[in-house]
Amino acid sequence: MARNSLLEVENVSVSFKSAQGPIRAVRDVSFRINPGEIVALVGESGSGKSTTGLATMQLIPSATVSGRICLTRKDGTKADLVSLSESDIRRVRGNEVAMIFQEPMSSLDPVFTIGTQMCEAARVHQRLSYRQAYAASIKALEAVGMPDPEKCMETYQHKLSGGMRQRVMIAMALSSKPSLLIADEPTTALDVTIQAQIVEYLKRIQKQTGMAILFITHNLGLVAEIADRAIVMYAGEIVESGSVSELFTRPRMPYTSGLLKSLPRLGRKKTLGTPIEPIPGSLPSPLALPSGCKFHPRCGHFVAGVCDTAVPELESSDQAHQVRCARWRDIARTAQ
Amino acid sequence: MSSEMAPLLQVEGLRKWFDITRGVFGRKVGQVKAVDDVSFTVRSREVLGLAGESGSGKTTIGRSVLRLVEPSAGRVVFDGTDVTSLNTADLRRFRRRMQIIFQDPLAALNPQMTIEEVLSEPLIVQGIGRSDADRRNRAVELLDSVSLSSDYLKRRPGEMSGGQRQRIVIARALAVNPEFIVADEPVSALDVSIQAQIIALLIELKGRLGLSMLFISHDLAAMEYISDRIAVLYLGRVMEIGPSSEVCGNFKHPYTEMLISAVPQPEPGYQRKIFPAGEIPSAASPPSGCVFRTRCSYARPECAQIVPQLRKVAEDHYTACIRDDLSLSRVLL
Numbered sequence: 001m002a003r004n005s006l007l008e009v010e011n012v013s014v015s016f017k018s019a020q021g022p023i024r025a026v027r028d029v030s031f032r033i034n035p036g037e038i039v040a041l042v043g044e045s046g047s048g049k050s051t052t053g054l055a056t057m058q059l060i061p062s063a064t065v066s067g068r069i070c071l072t073r074k075d076g077t078k079a080d081l082v083s084l085s086e087s088d089i090r091r092v093r094g095n096e097v098a099m100i101f102q103e104p105m106s107s108l109d110p111v112f113t114i115g116t117q118m119c120e121a122a123r124v125h126q127r128l129s130y131r132q133a134y135a136a137s138i139k140a141l142e143a144v145g146m147p148d149p150e151k152c153m154e155t156y157q158h159k160l161s162g163g164m165r166q167r168v169m170i171a172m173a174l175s176s177k178p179s180l181l182i183a184d185e186p187t188t189a190l191d192v193t194i195q196a197q198i199v200e201y202l203k204r205i206q207k208q209t210g211m212a213i214l215f216i217t218h219n220l221g222l223v224a225e226i227a228d229r230a231i232v233m234y235a236g237e238i239v240e241s242g243s244v245s246e247l248f249t250r251p252r253m254p255y256t257s258g259l260l261k262s263l264p265r266l267g268r269k270k271t272l273g274t275p276i277e278p279i280p281g282s283l284p285s286p287l288a289l290p291s292g293c294k295f296h297p298r299c300g301h302f303v304a305g306v307c308d309t310a311v312p313e314l315e316s317s318d319q320a321h322q323v324r325c326a327r328w329r330d331i332a333r334t335a336q
Numbered sequence: 337m338s339s340e341m342a343p344l345l346q347v348e349g350l351r352k353w354f355d356i357t358r359g360v361f362g363r364k365v366g367q368v369k370a371v372d373d374v375s376f377t378v379r380s381r382e383v384l385g386l387a388g389e390s391g392s393g394k395t396t397i398g399r400s401v402l403r404l405v406e407p408s409a410g411r412v413v414f415d416g417t418d419v420t421s422l423n424t425a426d427l428r429r430f431r432r433r434m435q436i437i438f439q440d441p442l443a444a445l446n447p448q449m450t451i452e453e454v455l456s457e458p459l460i461v462q463g464i465g466r467s468d469a470d471r472r473n474r475a476v477e478l479l480d481s482v483s484l485s486s487d488y489l490k491r492r493p494g495e496m497s498g499g500q501r502q503r504i505v506i507a508r509a510l511a512v513n514p515e516f517i518v519a520d521e522p523v524s525a526l527d528v529s530i531q532a533q534i535i536a537l538l539i540e541l542k543g544r545l546g547l548s549m550l551f552i553s554h555d556l557a558a559m560e561y562i563s564d565r566i567a568v569l570y571l572g573r574v575m576e577i578g579p580s581s582e583v584c585g586n587f588k589h590p591y592t593e594m595l596i597s598a599v600p601q602p603e604p605g606y607q608r609k610i611f612p613a614g615e616i617p618s619a620a621s622p623p624s625g626c627v628f629r630t631r632c633s634y635a636r637p638e639c640a641q642i643v644p645q646l647r648k649v650a651e652d653h654y655t656a657c658i659r660d661d662l663s664l665s666r667v668l669l
Contacts, residue, residue, distance in 0.1 A: 192598040193595065195600070245604040262528065263532070264535065267560070278533040
């Protein structure tokens with residue numbers, strides 16, 4: 001493990017209690033994020049991608065989190081977020097690691113103006129005076145492309161469009177200059193044109209500040225656009241990870257290649273001439289996970305006795321490319 | 337698709353203006369022009385895609401065609417009959433030929449009903465099938481057509497996955513053997529690996545049953561796959577309409593260019609050449625002239641004066657832009 005990584009997630013599992021028994025929503029997840037890196041966490045519903053993001057910030061009080069989440073703090077010391085006390089973790093949240101969510105409407109308070117909320121955050125986290133906080137908020141809103149920051153400060157969230165609300169959330173999240181931003185599906189509720197704007201601003205701000213981003217999404221197009229590296233999750237486990245160019249050109253796990261083949265691509269209907277190839281079946285229920293490889297009931301490369309017996313290890317197929325598939329060597333050989 | 341085929345559905349000058357009211361007496365203070373003077377046709381066995389951002393009026397058009405919302409003005413002619421002038425009883429009879437698939441399958445299904453009841457209800461309403469046994473056979477047939485086994489008859493929506501529920505919603509729409517289906521964002525609420533299944537299913541059903549469809553979506557990539565033609569909407573108006581490969585690959589309207597360039601491409605290293613500017617204005621106070629001019633990088637002073645009409649740029653391909661001197665960027669690879 002590299003010495004300079006910003007966040008090291010090691011063997012993290014998250015489980016919830018339910019009437020039908022414990023739900024192990026995330027199992028044995030390990031990854032790291034280097035300073036200034038944009039890492040995408042990709043998956044469908046139930047993959048555990050959002051749970052992983054929330055668990056990193058210790059934001060799921062009802063869950064049991066095990067493992068180690070080691071953050072290198074701004075002062076150079078390391079802290080394990082799992083074992084940190086509530087008052088210590090509050091100092092990490094916002095200051096060192098900030099988070100933005102899918103639905104900015106529910107993240108903003110309807111009875112206070114945007115300005116009040118932004119200034120409050122700046123005063124709590126950075127101990128600024130009201131005047132300093134106001135000036136900082138205006139600057140933060142300008143940085144995310146808010147057309148009229150002064151007017152925005154006076155309005156309430158319901159007067160803003162979804163895209164404008166998300167800009168406010170990003171401005172607030174970035175006001176205390178976190179070293180890591182966790183963005184949980186930040187553009188999913190927005191139109192494609194607004195999504196493109198938000199992604200562009202995130203990329204621009206990332207370049208200026210050098211912060212790292214953990215970008216949680218189900219959209220493979222966005223992954224290619226924003227991330228350096230991607231981690232693919234399925235049914236609570238990491239099934240593949242690697243650089244974005246590796247994953248998109250040489251996917252090793254049948255789930256990843258299946259996702260890529262099932263994606264309609266604009267302007268390619270004519271040139272490719274091939275119809276999209278859907279992955280058969282449906283996502284497993286967290287209460288009734290398949291034995292062995294969690295993807296085997298939907299996999300075209302399934303071999304009885306191999307795929308349904310033991311859970312395959314996440315192994316390196318290449319430098320910085322990991323795959324969890326018992327048959328990836330055979331599959332790669334036949335594909336050549 | 338050749339243009340000689342008689343249109344199955346003809347929409348002419350469709351308008352839907354919602355009143356904005358204020359105070360206890362509902363004083364009218366303005367109007368939202370959700371759909372403003374929209375005309376198009378859907379030919380027999382053809383899929384027309386309606387694309388646009390939220391607020392473009394695409395859903396309102398879909399519902400107006402079925403008269404699930406009453407149009408303020410305009411005509412909807414289905415196979416020679418003016419749907420807008422039908423009375424309630426005739427409309428109900430007509431609905432046998434036109435059905436709808438909704439975006440959120442969980443909201444579209446009654447959680448208390450078994451799948452057998454869900455699929456039998458339209459048959460009972462339309463007086464199809466003489467007995468419960470008849471209807472059950474039809475329900476099994478319908479399940480089979482959406483690739484679900486007859487085991488599902490006794491299940492309830494809550495026991496199924498999102499993709500399975502959407503298959504049930506599609507089966508229910510097919511129950512009365514319609515010729516025409518409005519599919520309103522049928523895959524938007526589904527997971528990526530399930531979306532492709534439903535798109536493939538709709539393409540298969542279209543071919544096998546000879547369906548015509550209005551496919552409403554904000555996902556242009558999925559739309560290009562399923563549609564024969566695409567109409568691009570903005571603030572309640574048609575900006576461009578034409579064969580899907582032309583609209584997606586050889587577009588003639590600046591708004592189409594903006595919309596297509598915004599779609600994230602699953603190609604590492606892909607660089608966007610055009611950045612979408614601004615946001616869709618309120619339909620309560622749309623810009624004068626061309627409604628898109630406030631976000632358009634090619635706008636000229638004349639654009640504020642003239643409401644551009646659709647003009648022909650190629651066979652079957654029309655654009656509502658007064659600038660005929662533009663060479664729009666080929667944004668795609």
